[in-house]
Amino acid sequence: MNSHEIIEEVIHTPVRLHILSVKVENKPGVLMRIAGLFTRRGFNIYSLSVAPSELGARFSRVTIVVDAESAPLEQIVGQLNKLINVVEISDLSPKDAVERELLIATVPTHVDVRTPLLDIIATANAAIIDVDSSAVTIMLAGTPSACDDLERELEAFANVELYRTGRVALPRLGTPA
Amino acid sequence: MQLTGAQALIKSLEQAGVDVMFGYPGGAILPTYDALLDSSIRHVLVRHEQGGGHMAEGFALATGKPGVLMITSGPGATNAITPIADAYLDSVPLVVITGQVSTSVMGTDAFQEAPIIGITAGIVKHSYLVQSADEIPRVVAAAFYIATTGRPGPVLIDFPKNVSLETMEWYWPSSVEELDLPGYQPEVALDMDAVAAAAELINQAERPILYVGGGTIKSDASKELMAFAERTGMPVVTTLQARGAFPDSHEQHLGMPGMHGTYTAVTAIQQSDLLISLGARFDDRVTGKVSTFAPHAKIIHVDIDPVEFNKIKKVNVAIQSNVATALSALDKTGTKPKNLEVWWKQLNAWREEFPLFYEAQEEGSPLRPQMVIEAINKSSKPGTIVSTDVGQHQMYASQFWKFEEPRTWLSSGGAGTMGFGLPAAMGAKVGAPDTTVWAIVGDGGVVMTIQELLAASAAGINIKVCILNNEFLGMVYQWQQLVYDGRLSHVALPSPDFVKIAEGMHCVGIKATTEAEMHAAIKQANEINDRPVVIDFRTDARENVWPMVHAGASNDDIIVHPSQRGN
DSSP: OOHHHHHHHHHHOGGGEEEEEEEEEOOTTHHHHHHHHHHHHTOOEEEEEEEEOTTOTTEEEEEEEEETTSSOHHHHHHHHHHSTTEEEEEEEOGGGEEEEEEEEEEEEOOGGGHHHHHHHHHHHTOEEEEEOSSEEEEEEEEOHHHHHHHHHHHTTSSSOEEEEOOOEEEEOTTSOO | OEEEHHHHHHHHHHHTTOOEEEEOOOGGGHHHHHHHTTSOOEEEEOSSHHHHHHHHHHHHHHHSSOEEEEEOSTHHHHHTHHHHHHHHHTTOOEEEEEEEOOGGGTTTTOTTOOOHHHHTGGGOSEEEEOOSGGGHHHHHHHHHHHHHSSSOOEEEEEEEHHHHHSEEEOOOOOSGGGGOOTTOOOOOOOOHHHHHHHHHHHHHOSSEEEEEOHHHHHTTOHHHHHHHHHHHTOOEEEOGGGTTSSOTTSTTBOOOOSTTOOHHHHHHHHHOSEEEEESOOOOHHHHSSGGGSSTTOEEEEEESOGGGTTTSSOOSEEEESOHHHHHHHHHHTTOOOSOOHHHHHHHHHHHHHSOOOOOOOOTTSOBOHHHHHHHHHHHSOTTOEEEEOSSHHHHHHHHHSOOOSTTSEEEOOSSOOTTOHHHHHHHHHHHSTTSOEEEEEETTTGGGSTTHHHHHHHHTOOOEEEEEEOSBOHHHHHHHHHTSTTOOOSOBOOOOOHHHHHHHTTSEEEEEOSHHHHHHHHHHHHHOOSSOEEEEEEBOTTOOOOSBOOTTSOGGGOBOOGGGOOO
16 A cells, blocks of 8 residues: 555544554653554554653653554553553544644756646645755645645655654643543 | 662662572673672572573562572573563563673674663563663662562663763662652552442352452462452362462362363353453463353453453453452452352362363373372472473373462463473572472473573572473474374474483482382482482373363363263
8 A cells, every 4th residue: 555545545534543642751762662562563553753842851742643443442552551651641533633744845846847836835835945946845734634635736746755744633622631 | 878880789689678689690790790799699590591580480480579680781681581571471570680781882783782672672561771870779679669569570671881880879769759650550549339340240140250360379369369269159260370379179169271271160161151350361271262252251350450451352340450459349348149059060060070080000101191290299298389381291280280379380371481490490499498399391391491400409409300201392292183183293302311411410310110110209309308309200192181172262162081072
């Protein structure tokens, strides 16, 4: 399955995905332990991001988007909880979360593509963050589906180099915890 | 007080209550071995790190205290992977200290370097890389706390050489709060609603079973189990990890469930309407085909590890607790099935019809392995400890030794490790020096760690080793006969001279071929207490373990001893 097909499938079956927001101790090896646990049980990680948070230097937040049909969610959460360095786990269903992710892409800009590219940038509300005589680098911070849309639009261009960060999420305000 | 990292590590072990450890020195751990010379801790010098790890496990299983293994980096550390995995699967509290190359060269393929934290990540409860000497007391205290609380397990401390040479100002954490474990909560408050719901299910039950697992022994709950079982009159089965948690001689004990369990234990679970799991984990060796396991039963599951709930079977009531606490609370409710008369009538009929059985010894034939185990059992004092490897001998020992007390049976259950039995017996003997300890092993497994006989004789660890020697890899041989149409693939094991091996390692070696020699050998072994004794019992390769439920088959399709079939 190529990435485009995976994205298509995800878009059409959004309930499969669960977002685990995991507060961990900021210690060496934490990510190895989390990744190892997923590997051992054959759990499928859809995306993963690790970064410091408001929790200070002692803790980080890991946002793991999991395919909840690859394993029972109860088992995933339980196994994660058993890791000594994992402090707290919130399980957010996509409908109860606000999610964002960052997409950046470098697109070659020979003459005949400049106009359509500028249109796409404008429509997607993306921004140009770097430019030289032969290419531009653009970025979009948006919902996962906005990033999906932009990625699909950019498929029309040749030799695009594109990265996505994976999602970060917080509970939607007004949602019972 | 200023100490080196090495001194701080040894002092921390002393503070953690360690009075004996197992180990093997080498380059990266040299400074710590130097500091050990000034300590009161007894160190047993093993002959291979795998043996050392199993000794630490045997010590832990027999005493309930954590086992400690200290070894060097690289191959020293990788040699200990099997016992670490074994301890993880059987929830054995272990603290393993591995030397590591200095932090400045970690990751450069330095001499005797292995990334042991990464290698063991999936088989430890937790692990630490000590990055500065200041951390040592806190890390050691935390390692022991994690290894021994909640669901016990192995904890690894990777100790770089340069850290052992640094100096630090000594301290010892005075409380759990100082251990810096914000993500670790080993016990939760008992959910009294769950206890009440469980009590109600027990009140309604007509065909209940107490399904007793290793957690019952880990939480020292035998007394609570006895009180609860006797007051409620419910039948008991004990899994391979729980043998001894409830006396085999007790009228309510149906024996071991599972692949080679008793007909009555296996069938009673199948027919039960309520399964009360006490620190058991619905292992595939117990359940057989899960979809047909205990199909009519509601399930109460007591476990300290909530991940076990609904992992294999959906449960009706989950009680997250150690077994002792949960049983006390359940007992206080006064819950009791109304009438178990019909159930007991059925259970007793099965017991009558399908007891554990083997054919009597025939004149001129090799020894029946079951008979050897019964003979040793009869000649042994109450409280004698038995350890095994994995295989036919393990099943015979579990079936035919009568266990009366917890922590008298040490066996590699989850991992099924060949080579566990002999060193585990040594570890148990170190922990319980006044108790007789028998390793009952097969001729295949024993050679995997037989070098530890040298450690035993050198350190005066006077165990007794019963080798059930049929010159075959017996359990694999059994499967090849029954499942692979008799196509024997690499299961013949022409015997070495075990008597000479024993003598070459300064132990007493005895060979027993006939029934008379068997009795004489056991008598002689029981009279020798100043040296390890090895008996090579020549047993009958035609013998197989019955009953048997084939791997992946339903427990309803249990196959009994050939003489009990038909009719």
